[in-house]
Each structure stands twice: as C-alpha cells, then as structure tokens.
Amino acid sequence: MRALRILLIIVIVLGGIFVAADRIAVNIAESKAADKIRNSQHLGSTPDVDIKGFPFLTQVLGRELDEVDVSLSGVTATAGGHSVNVTEVTAELYAVRIDSSFSSVVAGRADGAANISYADLSKAAPKGATVGYAGAERAAKGQVKVTGPLTDLLEGQGVTLPASIKAMLQGQKVTAYSTVALNGSGAVQLRAESLPTLPVPGFDQRLRKAVDYDLKIDGMPASIKLDKVVAGESGLRFSGRGTEVHLAG
Known part of the structure; x- marks a missing residue:
C-alpha cells in the first residue's frame, strides 16, 4: 500500500508539472500569436489572444488548435471616405493551423463581429x-x-x-x-x-x-464576409463568417 501511495504522489506531482508547463507554453504562444497578428494585419494595437483547449502541447504537436479567440479594442476603417473607429472587434477561430514559430496562422473557420458607433x-x-x-x-x-x-x-x-x-x-x-x-x-x-x-x-x-x-x-478583414447587422443603443453591430482566414503568414 505504501508503494501505491508513493506512486500516486509521483503521478500527481508529475501531472502538476505538466499542467504548469502546458500553461506556461500556452501563455508564450498567445503572446507570439498576438504579435504576429498585429504585424500581419497592420493593427495599431496588440490584440488579446486566448487559446482554448487542454492540453495545449498536444495540439501544437498536431499543428492545429481547436479554438482561438481574438479580441481588439478597436481598429480604424474607412466608410464613405471618412475614417471611422470600429470597436469591440472579436473573432472566434476554429481548426487553426499553425507552424512551430507561429509565422503561419490560418483558421479553417472564423466568426467575427464588430461595432461602429452612431457618432x-x-x-x-x-x-x-x-x-x-x-x-x-x-x-x-x-x-x-x-x-x-x-x-x-x-x-x-x-x-x-x-x-x-x-x-x-x-x-x-x-x-x-x-x-x-x-x-x-x-x-x-x-x-x-x-x-x-x-x-x-x-x-x-x-x-x-x-x-x-x-x-x-x-x-474590415477581407476574408470575413459580413452577413448580419443589428441596431443597438450605441451603434450598429456587424457580424460575419469566413473560411480559410489568414491571420499571419
């Protein structure tokens, strides 16, 4: 029984180490992906990137992430020849193919949304x-x-x-x-x-x-086709969907 207890403790400790290493790796990957997206899309600020799913390291080995959520405080678009602020930009990316350095990021499918104020x-x-x-x-x-x-x-x-x-x-x-x-x-x-x-x-x-x-x-991202607009209290909310969305590379 003592040997079994020791074995269980070893398994728990190793499991904790793996989880910690996995979380550290995903945090590094999220930062690298955010920088790549900012540079490739010529954004004025760095987006927030949240890589879903566990464990992350096994997804990396398979070169495909189940889901990645991207959010950005705002980008500048052109409407009617005037610069307008597009706020609360979000994208839910699925079946995201990557390489080891995150220099190439392609989502098999993406659902995106953004707001434009009445002003x-x-x-x-x-x-x-x-x-x-x-x-x-x-x-x-x-x-x-x-x-x-x-x-x-x-x-x-x-x-x-x-x-x-x-x-x-x-x-x-x-x-x-x-x-x-x-x-x-x-x-x-x-x-x-x-x-x-x-x-x-x-x-x-x-x-x-x-x-x-x-x-x-x-x-707006060319690979995401807007297909819905909703009138809200503060402005219009646009949403759309795209396939084979290139975010970097």
Whole structure:
C-alpha cells in the first residue's frame, strides 16, 4: 500500500508539472500569436489572444488548435471616405493551423463581429444628416433614426435654394426612420420607410437621396464576409463568417 501511495504522489506531482508547463507554453504562444497578428494585419494595437483547449502541447504537436479567440479594442476603417473607429472587434477561430514559430496562422473557420458607433456613422453620412438610436421598438426591427436640418440636407445634395425659399424652410428639421441592411457586397444600406411632405414641391427626390444611401466599410478583414447587422443603443453591430482566414503568414 505504501508503494501505491508513493506512486500516486509521483503521478500527481508529475501531472502538476505538466499542467504548469502546458500553461506556461500556452501563455508564450498567445503572446507570439498576438504579435504576429498585429504585424500581419497592420493593427495599431496588440490584440488579446486566448487559446482554448487542454492540453495545449498536444495540439501544437498536431499543428492545429481547436479554438482561438481574438479580441481588439478597436481598429480604424474607412466608410464613405471618412475614417471611422470600429470597436469591440472579436473573432472566434476554429481548426487553426499553425507552424512551430507561429509565422503561419490560418483558421479553417472564423466568426467575427464588430461595432461602429452612431457618432462615427454620422461622420460618414451625407452632409447634414445625423444617424442615431431609434428606440428599442424600432431598433428591434433594424431601424435607425436619421435627422438633419432640411436646408442642410438639400444643399448637401447640390440644391441651390433661392433666398426666399431658404428663409421659408429655415428651422425645419427632417426626421426619418431608416431600415439598415447589408447588400450582396457587404455595404450598409439605409432606406427610410417614409419621409415628410415638403412645403415646396420638387425637392422630394433630392431629400430621398440625402436620407437613403449606401455605406461601404473598408478595412474590415477581407476574408470575413459580413452577413448580419443589428441596431443597438450605441451603434450598429456587424457580424460575419469566413473560411480559410489568414491571420499571419
């Protein structure tokens, strides 16, 4: 019995050493992977990398990790020719193939998501338009609120307003509730369900162009195709999926 107890103690001690070594190895690997992703994707900050699964060392020997979660505080993208902040960027990577130095990191599948605030969406909107939260009920239907001074919206579309008409329209504000969707190319579409009747005829189509527009977002990972957008209280939440996603190498 004494020999059995000694054997059990040895097994427990060796198991603890293996677990400790495994955790040390995974921490080093997470740091190296984060640096590789930052450099290969030209990011302004280093992402947080969390390698899932245990034991890690056996996954390394097989050159494939079950799951790797990546998160980043924010990146800069371009929308409508304006720089916008993309925040809360996350990616869940599966079947991640690596080499011994982490110089090559390729995910067989990746689920990604990111947020763009209403303030940044307003920067990229047509001149005079401000994009904001439409309330819980309308947000649940995928709608946002687009507002702006009527004269600014029309002049932003190249309409020259005679002084008399501009004086008559001065102070009038347009409020529209627009449904947000993604088109086939991944661009964001805003389409108002209705617009107010203008006191001056002939400007309805110009106003429609100021409120209905497409917004192409460049700078997101090219290998992840956005397929869903949700309107939240602070902005729009985009999500998508990709295969054979190259993060380094």
